[in-house]
Structure formats: C-alpha cells, structure tokens
Amino acid sequence: MDSLVIEGGRRLKGLVEVPASKNASLPLMCLSLMTDQPVRFSNLPQVSDILSMKALLASLGVHQESHGHFHSAKLKSVRAEYDLVRKMRASILCLGPLVARWGRAEVSLPGGCAIGERPVDIHLKGLELLGAEIKLEGGYIHAKANRLKGCRLPLEFPTVTGTINLMMAAALADGESVISNAAREPEVAEVAEALRTMGLTIEGEGSPEIKIQGKQDLNGLDWQIQADRIQLITYLAAGAITGGEVTCTPYRPKSIDRVIEKFRDMGCSVEESASKILLSAKPPFKPVNIETAPFPGFPTDAQAQFMACLTLGDPEGGFSRIRETIFENRFQHVSELRRMGAQIRLRGNLASIKGVSHLSGASVMASDLRASASLVLAGLAAHGQTQVLRVYHLDRGYEKLEEKLTALGAQIRRVPQ
Numbered sequence: 001m002d003s004l005v006i007e008g009g010r011r012l013k014g015l016v017e018v019p020a021s022k023n024a025s026l027p028l029m030c031l032s033l034m035t036d037q038p039v040r041f042s043n044l045p046q047v048s049d050i051l052s053m054k055a056l057l058a059s060l061g062v063h064q065e066s067h068g069h070f071h072s073a074k075l076k077s078v079r080a081e082y083d084l085v086r087k088m089r090a091s092i093l094c095l096g097p098l099v100a101r102w103g104r105a106e107v108s109l110p111g112g113c114a115i116g117e118r119p120v121d122i123h124l125k126g127l128e129l130l131g132a133e134i135k136l137e138g139g140y141i142h143a144k145a146n147r148l149k150g151c152r153l154p155l156e157f158p159t160v161t162g163t164i165n166l167m168m169a170a171a172l173a174d175g176e177s178v179i180s181n182a183a184r185e186p187e188v189a190e191v192a193e194a195l196r197t198m199g200l201t202i203e204g205e206g207s208p209e210i211k212i213q214g215k216q217d218l219n220g221l222d223w224q225i226q227a228d229r230i231q232l233i234t235y236l237a238a239g240a241i242t243g244g245e246v247t248c249t250p251y252r253p254k255s256i257d258r259v260i261e262k263f264r265d266m267g268c269s270v271e272e273s274a275s276k277i278l279l280s281a282k283p284p285f286k287p288v289n290i291e292t293a294p295f296p297g298f299p300t301d302a303q304a305q306f307m308a309c310l311t312l313g314d315p316e317g318g319f320s321r322i323r324e325t326i327f328e329n330r331f332q333h334v335s336e337l338r339r340m341g342a343q344i345r346l347r348g349n350l351a352s353i354k355g356v357s358h359l360s361g362a363s364v365m366a367s368d369l370r371a372s373a374s375l376v377l378a379g380l381a382a383h384g385q386t387q388v389l390r391v392y393h394l395d396r397g398y399e400k401l402e403e404k405l406t407a408l409g410a411q412i413r414r415v416p417q
C-alpha cells in the first residue's frame, strides 16, 4: 500500500488540465453492453475504478481492442462476480444493460462500503416495474426478462446510478418510460446525451423527469467524456487551502454553481469563463454553512475537501457547519483532520468546525476516495510533513494527482510499499 509524503506550506499556483470524469465514464462504458456496434472513448481516464470496470466488462466477454474501445457483438457470460463487484460498487451499472439486451443477469449484490450502507433497492424496484423478474439468492441478484416493457418509474430518491441503470434498461424496453424524481447530476445528463447519439429518443435529462422511447437496436458511439467536476473542485480547493491561485480547464459552466457560491462566501475570489475557472484565496476563511444535497445542491463528493479548507477558518470568526445528508458515514476524515490540529465537533450528521491558525503535519490514514483527498489538501497546507497512508483509495478516482500538484508547486512524493 503506497503512501504520499507531503511537505506542507507551499502556495500553489498554475493551471490544471482536468481529466475525464470517473463517474461519467463508468456508466458510459456499460453502454457497450447495449449495442452490437463499437463504443469508443477518446479520453477514458486511467484510474483504478476504470480498470475495474474494464475487467468486469472483459469478464462478460466485451472485446477491448485498446484503452477506451469496447465491442460486444457476443457475450460469454451475464454474471458479474463478487470479486469484481466488491472492488467497485459501480459494477451494479451492468445490471440494467444486461437484463435489457441479453434477457438475463446475475450480479453480485454490492455490500456496504466505508461511507454508508448504500442499498440498491431503487434499482431493483425499477427493473421489476419494467417487467424483470428479480430474485436474491446466494449473494447475487438474479434478473430475467424476455423483453422489458416501458412504464412510469417514480424513484423514492434521486439516486445517481439508480437513475442511470433504469435509463439504460428503459432504452431497450418496448414503448415509453418516464422516470420521475430522477437524479439531475451532469453525469446522468451525459449518459442521456450519449444514448441520444446512439439513436435513442430521450428528453428531460438534467430535470427531474426523463422520458424515453424504447428502441430495439442502438447504434455505436464515439464520445469524448466531460471533465471531472469533483477533481476540478479538489484542485480549486488545493489553491484555496494554500492561499494560492489555481486555474482549471476544461470547465463546464453551471456544473458546480453551489460550490462556487460557497468558495465565494468563504472569501475566495472565483472567476469563470466558458472553458476555465480560476480561484484565488487567502486563508483564514469566513465561516460558512454547507448541507450536501442531490444536484443542483452541494455535492457530497466535495464535502470532505471543503471541511479541510474550513479548518483554516478565522479562529475569532465562529463555527462553520457541514451537514451530510446523502451518506450516513461520510465523516471518516474528521478524526484524521483532528490529528493534524483541526477543531471539529461531530453530532450525528452535523460537523461544526472552529477555525485554527494552522494545521500540523502528521501520519494520517485515508479511508475512502474523497476523505483521502481532504487529507492531501490538509497536508498541502500543514506545517511540516504529512504522510497519507493507504493512497489506493485516491488512485480509484484521481489521475496523476502527485504530478498535477507538483506542477502547481507542491512538494509531494509517493512512497511505494
């Protein structure tokens, strides 16, 4: 298990080229299960979650000529094994496409994970409404259907992967489906746009109601994946916490409005153009209140990074408050940030943060992807040396993190174990 060693206290400055979005790429890759034509991506990221999805698709028999090229004229299996699913919960995204195109799927039930229980009941209920027969047996979801039938799909909660799974299943069903209370995240909208390019009639993505006219055959796809808005936020936060100046590109206006609002409330300056965003900052930050929510609300995936920044609030300025409403256990960075000198009080899903004048370097343990990012941010700002252990969590979703931070002026190196 590699670790990262950071000598903190350097002001970061410069331009970051933001890689393609992991959370858009994972479902986009599953579109290859839905057509007998090739599906190609020009900029598929090189992070370990993408490698896990490639391994899963390979195990099903999807031919991959090179990184980003997928072709599934025939499949050799419709079973997503536990060993692959337990590495990455997003493996559940193959369920909708498999049952819709191939009439059968056996997908290991993802267990809980570090950030919460994360059930998949909404995915399964939706597939049943579309006419699939679902059984849970031996730790696997067994799904079958001769042909799915379009219907109304009201979601109890606007789940991101749930909306996408059902959108993909409904795409190959007979007739019209309407998903209501759909997730509105840009990654969901991108999958809908890609499906439209494959010949599907679909409208309403980005709104709570998505209408789909099912189709028997879809065309192939040549696609460039949007930049990762969560990596982008993380690099802006690296600029903020070090009192620096960071520009990120490509940037999609309207994709992180609530985040920009909070950076500004903290006292950072943010300038946007059609393709770039620039943040400059000077801690201490003004205290702010944040509540995570489905898009267009404040993303849970940026909560940990903001908490790291807010530890450097004005010690006389009162408390910042962060309420996490999406996942029940997404505060594992708190105890590690405390070890670096942060003053954070936790009550259930509410964290109250009192600013301190500085953080001190320490050895800290990464527990999940975004918690790890927050510890790296804290290390960049801390006095002295920080060692972030278990960085394999970061490798799931951050491409060339050390390289990008070094180019901004950070002193950070990976220590292989």
Ligand code: EPU
Residues within 6 Å of the ligand: 023, 024, 026, 090, 116, 117, 118, 119, 120, 121, 122, 123, 124, 157, 158, 159, 160, 161, 162, 299, 300, 301, 326, 327, 328, 369, 370, 397
């Ligand atoms: N939920 C249910 N039942 C379901 C589905 C979800 O109760 O059938 C609950 C979850 O337990 C959770 C809430 O609904 O409390 C939201 O979960 P959602 O399904 O929206 O999350 P997800 O689709 O599993 C995606 C991202 C996460 C991101 C969340 C929220 C991917 C591959 N993952 O997960 O990304 O945090 O949406 O925006 O797109 C990350 O990248 O670090 C990450 C965890």
